[in-house]
Amino acid sequence: GQNIDQPTEMTATEGAIVQINCTYQTSGFNGLFWYQQHAGEAPTFLSYNVLDGLEEKGRFSSFLSRSKGYSYLLLKELQMKDSASYLCAVKRNYGQNFVFGPGTRLSVLP
Amino acid sequence: DTEVTQTPKHLVMGMTNKKSLKCEQHMGHRAMYWYKQKAKKPPELMFVYSYEKLSINESVPSRFSPECPNSSLLNLHLHALQPEDSALYLCASSQTTGELFFGEGSRLTVL
Numbered sequence: 001g002q003n004i005d006q007p008t009e010m011t012a013t014e015g016a017i018v019q020i021n022c023t024y025q026t027s028g029f030n031g032l033f034w035y036q037q038h039a040g041e042a043p044t045f046l047s048y049n050v051l052d053g054l055e056e057k058g059r060f061s062s063f064l065s066r067s068k069g070y071s072y073l074l075l076k077e078l079q080m081k082d083s084a085s086y087l088c089a090v091k092r093n094y095g096q097n098f099v100f101g102p103g104t105r106l107s108v109l110p
Numbered sequence: 111d112t113e114v115t116q117t118p119k120h121l122v123m124g125m126t127n128k129k130s131l132k133c134e135q136h137m138g139h140r141a142m143y144w145y146k147q148k149a150k151k152p153p154e155l156m157f158v159y160s161y162e163k164l165s166i167n168e169s170v171p172s173r174f175s176p177e178c179p180n181s182s183l184l185n186l187h188l189h190a191l192q193p194e195d196s197a198l199y200l201c202a203s204s205q206t207t208g209e210l211f212f213g214e215g216s217r218l219t220v221l
Contacts, residue, residue, distance in 0.1 A: 033209055042200055042212040043153065087152055089210075096141040096160050098210055100152035 004090060004101035011107045016078050020104045022071045022088035030093035034062050034073045037085045037103070046086075047073065075106075083108045116201050116213035124221050125191060131216045133184040133201030142184040143210065144176060145200040153200055159184060160206075191220045 004024045012018040022032070031050040035043035047057055049064035049071060061074040075082055085103040092099065114135045123129050133142065141160045145153035158166035159178040167176075173195075175187040184201055196219045202210040 035210075042214050043210075044212070045209040048209060096143070096158050096204060096206065097155065097166055098143075098204075099155065103152045105150075 004088065004099065006086075006088060006101045006104045008102070009105045009107070011109060012078055014078055014080060014108055014110050017074065017076050018078060018106065020073045020075070020086050020106065022073070022101055024069050024071070024088075024090050024101070026069075026090050026092060026099070028093040029066065029090060031091040032062075032064055032071045033089045033091060033098065034060075034071075035087045035089060035100075037087060039084075043087060078108050080108050080110065082106065114201055114203055114211050114213035116199075116216050118216055119214065120217050120219075122219045122221065123188065123191065125193075127191075128187070128189045130188065131186040131199055131201075131218075133186075133213055134182055135203040135211070136182055137203060137211065138181075139203035139205055139211070140181060141204045141206060142178060143202040143204075144184070144186050145202065147198045147200055147215070157186075188218075191218075193220050196220045 006022050033048040034046040036046050037043040046060050047062040049062055054063045059076045064071045085105050087103045088101045089098045117132045143158050144156040147153045155168050156170045157176040162178045173190050177185040198215045198217050200215045201213040204210050
């Protein structure tokens with residue numbers, strides 16, 4: 001089976017840095033992906049990790065520790081438009097199977 | 111072309127109707143997916159097609175019937191749905207490695 005956990009809601013201030021955590025327990029791990037979803041829209045891809053360590057893409061970075069079943073998404077220089085849900089998704093190595101965590105709703109305040 | 115196109119964007123149907131949702135991609139992806147998403151919940155995997163063959167069916171009721179006519183098209187046939195099936199239905203595609211690309215979704219309301 002699998003279990004993926006994220007905080008339900010977070011609040012941060014414009015210009016600040018926020019870290020959104022994701023923990024998972026799964027068999028057949030084959031990568032962890034982060035998506036952003038604005039209300040009423042489809043998810044859009046942000047970042048992914050297959051190996052341990054930090055991946056940086058502009059204002060967004062993602063970290064993975066496979067031994068700890070732990071990932072985080074780091075958002076720097078927060079902007080109002082970053083208010084959205086952030087979903088981590090585990091890819092399993094049989095079939096093409098992406099399973100999403102519950103999502104974290106981030107509110108960025110002025 | 112990096113788009114996944116879904117039609118219709120909105121669909122209202124009665125419990126006795128038969129309708130279909132359609133999805134198309136021209137990125138050469140060989141895996142295509144249907145997800146169901148309820149409000150304030152994450153997407154739930156329904157079906158996966160890999161190389162035009164159904165590879166995953168997450169115990170979805172038979173009133174939902176997927177079809178993959180070719181490597182670019184994916185359909186979801188709907189029949190005798192229930193009001194609780196009202197949701198956003200998301201199509202996605204991917205390479206065998208790499209991320210999911212989502213369409214904008216079809217918002218379904220069952221009366």
